[in-house]
Structure formats: C-alpha cells, structure tokens
Amino acid sequence: MKNVFVFVFLFSLLIPMGGSGQQANVPITNRKTTDTYNALQNQLEIAKKNPENLAKIAQAYLQLGEYYHTLGLYTEAIAQYNSALEQLGSNLEDSLYITLNNNIGKVYLSLNNFELAEKYFEETKQASEQLKDDKGLAVSLGLLGASHEKQSEYDEALQDQTQSLELFQKLDDYNGVAITNENMGSIYEDLGQFDRAYQFFNKAYRYFEGKNTTEEINVLNNLGDSFRKRGDYQIGLAYTTMALDLAKGLNDLHELESAHKDLSKNYALMGNFEKAHEHLLLAEEYNSEMLRSQNYDQLNVLQTIYETNKKEAEIQLLKEQNKVSVANQNLLWVALFAIAVIFIILFYYMGRKRKATLKIQEYKHRMLKAELDKKAIEEQNLQREVQLKAASLSRYSLHLSQKNKILLDMSNTLRNMVSRKHMNTSDKIKELVNEIDFNLKQEQEWDEFMTFFKEIHPEFIKKLSMLSEDSLSPAELRLGMLLRLNLSSKEIASILRVTPDSVRVARYRLRKKLPIDQKEELVNFMIEL
Known part of the structure; x- marks a missing residue:
C-alpha cells in the first residue's frame, strides 16, 4: 500500500512537467471523490472504536470495498472484503458473509478470472441454501449465469438465470426480476435468437421505463441491438437514440460510448457510412474521456489515502524520529x-x-x-x-x-x-x-418444362427423390413439380390431361410415399423443399 502512496506522490510531481500542455491544466483532485472516501473511512474508524460490534466493522469494510470496486481498484477492494471476512471469523451463517463472498466473486469476474469467481459464487450458493436465504441464492445464481455467459456456456447460463428469475419472482423483487430478464435477453442475443432476446429485454424495460437510470439506458441499448441484429435498422436506431438522449441527461460516459458505438454499427448496416464514422469517432472520444475520468478518480483516492497515511506517518515520525x-x-x-x-x-x-x-x-x-x-x-x-x-x-x-x-x-x-x-x-x-x-x-x-424447372429449382427433384421411401414414377415427379408451382388440382388436371379426381388420387398416393406430417399440407411441404 505504501508503494501506491509514493506512486501518487511521484505522479503529482510529474504533472507540472507537461509545461503548457493539457495535462498541466487538469486538476489532480476531485472534491466529490475525496469526500466520499473520507466519509467511508471515517465510518470505518468510528466502527473500530467499538471493537465488540464486529458486524458493524465488517459492514464498514464492505462499503469501502464496494467503493474501491466501482473505481476499478480491485486489489484494494479484495483487501477490504477480506478484512470484513476476518471480522466475521467463524460466524459464516451471517447474511453479510453471503454478500461479501458474492462481492469477491464479482471482482474476479471483472478480472475474467472465471475459475475463482465461480468458486466464490458456488460457496455463496451453498451457504444461501443452508440459511434458506432466497435473495442471496438468487443473486449467486445470477452471477453464476453471468460467468457462464462470458465463457459462452449458454445452456448453463440459461439454467442459472432461470432459477434466479423464479426466486426473484417468488420474493416480489421487481428490480431483481428486471435485471435477470435483461441477463437472459443478453444470452439469447448471443445465441442469435433475437425474438426471444427482445421478449426478455422488453420485460426488463417495462420495469425501468421512465426512471432515468443507467439500467434503463442499458436496456434501451440492448433493445436497439436486438432489432439491429435481426435487420430492423430503423426500430433499432430509434431505441439506441433514446438511450443516447438519456445518457446525455445523466452524463454517463460509459453509456454514451456504448450508444454511439451502436449507432455507428446501425448506420453502417444502413449504408450511411458517413454517419457511422461520425458516431464511431464520438464513441472513441467518450471512451478516452471515461478512461481519463476513471484514472483521475483512482488517483484522487490513492492520493487521499497517501495523504492520510502520510499524516499518520508524521505523527509516528515525531515519536520515534531517531x-x-x-x-x-x-x-x-x-x-x-x-x-x-x-x-x-x-x-x-x-x-x-x-x-x-x-x-x-x-x-x-x-x-x-x-x-x-x-x-x-x-x-x-x-x-x-x-x-x-x-x-x-x-x-x-x-x-x-x-x-x-x-x-x-x-x-x-x-x-x-x-x-x-x-x-x-x-x-x-x-x-x-x-x-x-x-x-x-x-x-x-414436358422436356422444355423440365429444363425450365431445373433452372429455377435445381435441387428439388433430387431432394424429393431422396425423401421418398419408395422410388417415385415420372408421373409422380411431374405431380410434385406442379405442386411446387402452387397449382390447384383443377389446373394440374388440365395440364396432365386427366380428371380432377385422378389428380386427388395421385396426390394421396404421393403423400403416402413421403415423410410428411398428417396436419401439414402437401403443397406447403413441396414449397419448403
């Protein structure tokens, strides 16, 4: 941890070296980030003053770890979660243990360390089942499903998400239901089943609609993706534009980048490459801005940690200077x-x-x-x-x-x-x-008719012959070709110079030779070949 403090210190020394460049003009401190960290740190120090209340201390560590996680400081987040687990000791039947274990798994999932992530999720799942904690079990199953989805293990992902959805519905946890529906929609989108994906995304959107949250923006982007990927570009464009407008209102850099990237794909598929390029450049700008913002937030917290520890070190230095x-x-x-x-x-x-x-x-x-x-x-x-x-x-x-x-x-x-x-x-x-x-x-x-028919439907006669259990006569093949052209029995009778009754008998005999369902029309069967 001390290396991190010195890193912040050295980085702050390097900033003025930029001369008149942009870096020299960017403030290294962010008051909001610093205030949040200080509040959480003070909460932890207050909790430590009552060492008998281990649950409160663990809760303070948990909140600090969650804050580190949002900033992308994964090592520090893991350290705080482990400190919280140390406070719980052998009391693993506490619901706080379930939350901590899930959060540690989330960190490893963010790092794409699926093996470790699933280890923690499975441990949490077993603990939730023992405690009969349906909420913890639903969350663990959802996280397991997310891990399987990232590894393209879609059957396992759908199984986990389905169980999670059932538990959230049982608990009347509509936020959990909405999030799980969105996760299932994402899986079906990966599988290319865009109609199913739309159904789940739409269920999620009905809950988030009008709340002006990041979740609503994310669902709108997903709805736009599902329409775009199945070729409905105008509808997809409308949903993605709605997501972009909401993202602008919330100034959410990640969602702004995502919306512009999706708009770029949509316009490219529509053939409007100028618009596609314009949105792609905007997506790159927001991505760069997001990375800069994240780096500044991280540096702000690290600098605050450094300054806090520096003050403690100065006090200790005064006591033992020699x-x-x-x-x-x-x-x-x-x-x-x-x-x-x-x-x-x-x-x-x-x-x-x-x-x-x-x-x-x-x-x-x-x-x-x-x-x-x-x-x-x-x-x-x-x-x-x-x-x-x-x-x-x-x-x-x-x-x-x-x-x-x-x-x-x-x-x-x-x-x-x-x-x-x-x-x-x-x-x-x-x-x-x-x-x-x-x-x-x-x-x-008939020779000319056969020539024309083979030009238009080259594989029909071969497919029809292979599907028949018995060999088909030339008359039956002719009947099949005329049915493929969607002609009526009366029209076929005129062409073949027979009565309509003879055509019906011939159709019945041909049907018996083919693997066709009783409810399916013979004409539809021929057309689908």
Whole structure:
C-alpha cells in the first residue's frame, strides 16, 4: 500500500512537467471523490472504536470495498472484503458473509478470472441454501449465469438465470426480476435468437421505463441491438437514440460510448457510412474521456489515502524520529524505484490496450464489408432468378401460342366441314382425331418444362427423390413439380390431361410415399423443399 502512496506522490510531481500542455491544466483532485472516501473511512474508524460490534466493522469494510470496486481498484477492494471476512471469523451463517463472498466473486469476474469467481459464487450458493436465504441464492445464481455467459456456456447460463428469475419472482423483487430478464435477453442475443432476446429485454424495460437510470439506458441499448441484429435498422436506431438522449441527461460516459458505438454499427448496416464514422469517432472520444475520468478518480483516492497515511506517518515520525530516519531514506529510494517500474508498466499496458482496441475496430470494419459483399451477391442471385423466370414465361407463352394456332386450324377445318353438305366427314374427322392424338403424344413441351424447372429449382427433384421411401414414377415427379408451382388440382388436371379426381388420387398416393406430417399440407411441404 505504501508503494501506491509514493506512486501518487511521484505522479503529482510529474504533472507540472507537461509545461503548457493539457495535462498541466487538469486538476489532480476531485472534491466529490475525496469526500466520499473520507466519509467511508471515517465510518470505518468510528466502527473500530467499538471493537465488540464486529458486524458493524465488517459492514464498514464492505462499503469501502464496494467503493474501491466501482473505481476499478480491485486489489484494494479484495483487501477490504477480506478484512470484513476476518471480522466475521467463524460466524459464516451471517447474511453479510453471503454478500461479501458474492462481492469477491464479482471482482474476479471483472478480472475474467472465471475459475475463482465461480468458486466464490458456488460457496455463496451453498451457504444461501443452508440459511434458506432466497435473495442471496438468487443473486449467486445470477452471477453464476453471468460467468457462464462470458465463457459462452449458454445452456448453463440459461439454467442459472432461470432459477434466479423464479426466486426473484417468488420474493416480489421487481428490480431483481428486471435485471435477470435483461441477463437472459443478453444470452439469447448471443445465441442469435433475437425474438426471444427482445421478449426478455422488453420485460426488463417495462420495469425501468421512465426512471432515468443507467439500467434503463442499458436496456434501451440492448433493445436497439436486438432489432439491429435481426435487420430492423430503423426500430433499432430509434431505441439506441433514446438511450443516447438519456445518457446525455445523466452524463454517463460509459453509456454514451456504448450508444454511439451502436449507432455507428446501425448506420453502417444502413449504408450511411458517413454517419457511422461520425458516431464511431464520438464513441472513441467518450471512451478516452471515461478512461481519463476513471484514472483521475483512482488517483484522487490513492492520493487521499497517501495523504492520510502520510499524516499518520508524521505523527509516528515525531515519536520515534531517531529510529526511523535511516529506514525512511531507504524506503524513499525503494519507493521511487517501484514508482518508476509501475509507471513504465502502466504506460506499456495502456499502449497495448489501445492497439488491441484498434485491432478490434479493424476486424469489425472487415466484418461490415464482408456483410455488404454478401448482400451484393444475394442481389445478383435474385436478379439471375428473375431473368430465368422471365425466359421461362416467354417460352411458355410461345407454347400457348402454338397450341392456340393448332386449335384455330382445327376450328377452321370443322367450319369447312359444316359448310360442305355432301362432303364425306368421316374421313376428315378421323384425320382431325389423328392430328389431335399426335399433338397430345408430344413430349417436347414436358422436356422444355423440365429444363425450365431445373433452372429455377435445381435441387428439388433430387431432394424429393431422396425423401421418398419408395422410388417415385415420372408421373409422380411431374405431380410434385406442379405442386411446387402452387397449382390447384383443377389446373394440374388440365395440364396432365386427366380428371380432377385422378389428380386427388395421385396426390394421396404421393403423400403416402413421403415423410410428411398428417396436419401439414402437401403443397406447403413441396414449397419448403
């Protein structure tokens, strides 16, 4: 801890070295942050004055640890939580133990140390079950679900969150119900089940709506994500814009960054790359501002800790000045060396983090480009299909024209026969019958039909044949193709030159050869192939 104090001291010395740059103009102290820390520290000191009230001391350590956690000072947070657990001793049946254990797990979850996080959550879960503490059990299950989700273990995550949701509903804890619904929506969003995700996000939003909280902003962003990912860009844009407006009102830098990032994705998918780039730059600015703010808050607290301990050290120094003078000199050199090492490590870490962020952005840009290329290919395929259908329609029209010509010729022949009273009609009628039979026997039209059908539905005949338990006859294949075109029995009977009753019998026989549910329509089955 002393190394941290000296680090703050050295950092405060380095600030003026920026000359006229921005860093020199940024205040190193934040009154609100300092006041909060001082209040919590005073609360702890007051609690320590009554050493018999261990629960109150543990509670003070707990609150101080939670404050460190919000600032991202994870090591200090763990230290405070462990100090609280030491106050409880062997009294692990206290509900405070459940809260502390969950909080320690949260810190490890923030550090992506899933193994340690789940160890604490499981211990808390068992303790909650023994104490019959449904609230603690619900929280532990929710945190376990969050850990599984981060590791893409979605089945376990859904199981934990479902149990957590049932407990919160039993307790009438609407805030817990809303948060758990949002967590489940996030899981279904990761699974690509955007309709289910929307249902859970919407349930959460009904609770948070109008409360102007960070939770409401987060749910709105999630709703926008779910619509954007399923292609409803305008609706997604509306939700994300609402989230942005609320974030501006609360001046929440994290949510402002998230909203601008989501808007950038949305505009990119809509093809408005200028807007997408504009929001991406704003997201970067808020991210940088958020990091600066977090760093300043951390430094403020560390500096306050340093100053507090410095005063205590000065008092001790006055009491034992002769004994500690040499030790202080040695400590100063060690501390300066440690500060230099920490500063170098911090600088290296921030550089790597920025490079990683740039790589992620580059990857996302590539993904967006690939998606646009895919859309272009799909559009080309649709245009090709339209051209094939147009060609088929033209040829079919020609076929009808030929048929009509034949019928017209036969009609003229019959008129001539009627007008000639002494003409031997028997031979002429036989000639017409032979001509009609000849045309009916022509298979060229079916060959052309098969060619057109295979161009438009190349895999249909193969799929239909593979699904049939018995081999299908050419007539049954023809019937299947005509059903695929969504023709009625009457239309099929006209084309096949049979009666509608014969078509119904043929449909029944074909249905028996296919693995089709009794309630499903044969036409729908063919269309879905």
